[in-house]
Amino acid sequence: MCFFPIVLAGLTGVIPMDTPLATVSQMETVIGEDGAVILWPVVEGDLPGTSRINEILNYENAVGETLEETSENYSINHRGIVGSSFRVVWSDPQFLDLEITVETLGAYPSSMVFRYLFDLETGEEVTPNDLFLPETMPELIQLCDSMLQDRIHNETGGGYVFTEEDLENVGMRRGGIVFHYDFNYPHAAAAAEPDGELFFPWSEINRFLLPRYRR
Known part of the structure; x- marks a missing residue:
């Protein structure tokens, strides 16, 4: 080791x-x-x-x-x-x-x-509660789901929806915040997965964040 x-x-x-x-x-x-x-x-x-x-x-x-x-x-x-x-x-x-x-x-x-x-x-x-203003999370979920639906349009079947639970898969980047949506395709089909990284630059995500985390 x-x-x-x-x-x-x-x-x-x-x-x-x-x-x-x-x-x-x-x-x-x-x-x-x-x-x-x-x-x-x-x-x-x-x-x-x-x-x-x-x-x-x-x-x-x-x-x-x-x-x-x-x-x-x-x-x-x-x-x-x-x-x-x-x-x-x-x-x-x-x-x-x-x-x-x-x-x-x-x-x-x-x-x-x-x-x-x-x-x-x-x-x-x-957690999402650590980062985001509680009253803004419903709108944030809607925005994420709208982005997700645009991403998967004509690429995969229906049934994929961004929910409150998916906010848990949050990550940081130099330019903003990203949410990871897992499609859970089987290994053999993983290459066909739509892009599940939903990125928001600071200029768009700041209004959802608690003040101490705004950039």
């Missing part, structure tokens, strides 16, 4: 740039003689939320089994979890946005994506 540091950079229009950012290291665990590897994020440093973030990111908490169980299952059966990777989507002095992809193998190959948006002060995952 090895650790490798990853250097992050971020910027914000409302927080001094000397405010420290999160430092994310890569934990590497080889689970098979063929070189199959689990790459997992670990947050380091003295930021207030570091300990809590790592509790949430704990491998077993995320996937429901220990690294030892993953390694044993792969070595014996070449099934189950066969690898993972992650990327730092965004980092600034307020937030850390991480995405972890876990590759699995059963009858067919598949993957799971875990998305996390952390508040660096508390270490907790950010």
Whole structure:
């Protein structure tokens, strides 16, 4: 098991740039003689939320089994979890946005994506109630659904609707906020999925945000 540091950079229009950012290291665990590897994020440093973030990111908490169980299952059966990777989507002095992809193998190959948006002060995952004015959320849901319907028009069948629950899949970008809509196509058809990233620039999303998060 090895650790490798990853250097992050971020910027914000409302927080001094000397405010420290999160430092994310890569934990590497080889689970098979063929070189199959689990790459997992670990947050380091003295930021207030570091300990809590790592509790949430704990491998077993995320996937429901220990690294030892993953390694044993792969070595014996070449099934189950066969690898993972992650990327730092965004980092600034307020937030850390991480995405972890876990590759699995059963009858067919598949993957799971875990998305996390952390508040660096508390270490907790950010919820819609943390970000948005409550009275604006119904309108925000309507806007997201309208964007979604435009996106899927003539590309897929009906039955896909953006709901309040989908607001939970929120992420940060340099230029604004994104919501991830999961179509959950089977692995063999994943390439045909419409684009499920619904992006709003700061100029459009600010009126929905609590004042302290406006940019």
